[in-house]
Amino acid sequence: MIEDLTVRTMVRNRSLARAISYAAWSDFRSMLEYKADWYGRQVIAVDRFFPSAKLCSHCGALAEALPLKVRTWTCGSCGMTHDRDVNAANNLLAAGLAVSVCGAGVRPQRRTPGGQSATKQKAPRREL
Numbered sequence: 001m002i003e004d005l006t007v008r009t010m011v012r013n014r015s016l017a018r019a020i021s022y023a024a025w026s027d028f029r030s031m032l033e034y035k036a037d038w039y040g041r042q043v044i045a046v047d048r049f050f051p052s053a054k055l056c057s058h059c060g061a062l063a064e065a066l067p068l069k070v071r072t073w074t075c076g077s078c079g080m081t082h083d084r085d086v087n088a089a090n091n092l093l094a095a096g097l098a099v100s101v102c103g104a105g106v107r108p109q110r111r112t113p114g115g116q117s118a119t120k121q122k123a124p125r126r127e128l
């Protein structure tokens with residue numbers, strides 16, 4: 001699961017610009033999609049407006065503002081202290097799993113080789 005962030009907007013932020021430009025984000029994304037497809041896995045891009053950092057992954061409360069320099073924060077509702085990135089990663093995982101379970105944006109399943117059913121057929125039981 002990846003977060004579909006606006007690279008152009010992020011590059012305007014001076015402290016982020018260098019890191020992101022060097023990372024060649026779009027190249028990374030295409031490689032990730034290529035590899036995922038190769039291994040029959042799915043890349044889910046979570047909407048860029050999803051508040052991954054500001055959402056408490058413990059109780060679901062939304063923090064009002066969270067400047068980028070704030071690396072750890074405590075939820076005003078449940079009192080849980082979060083590492084900014086770990087909390088965001090937990091929220092993205094949950095969002096991605098929701099997309100995958102609900103079937104939104106899921107590609108059609110690959111056929112099993114030879115067009116056979118994936119479930120084993122039961123052999124008739126022999127009576128003794």
Ligand SMILES: [Zn+2]
Binds near residue numbers: 057060076
């Ligand atoms: Zn909370």
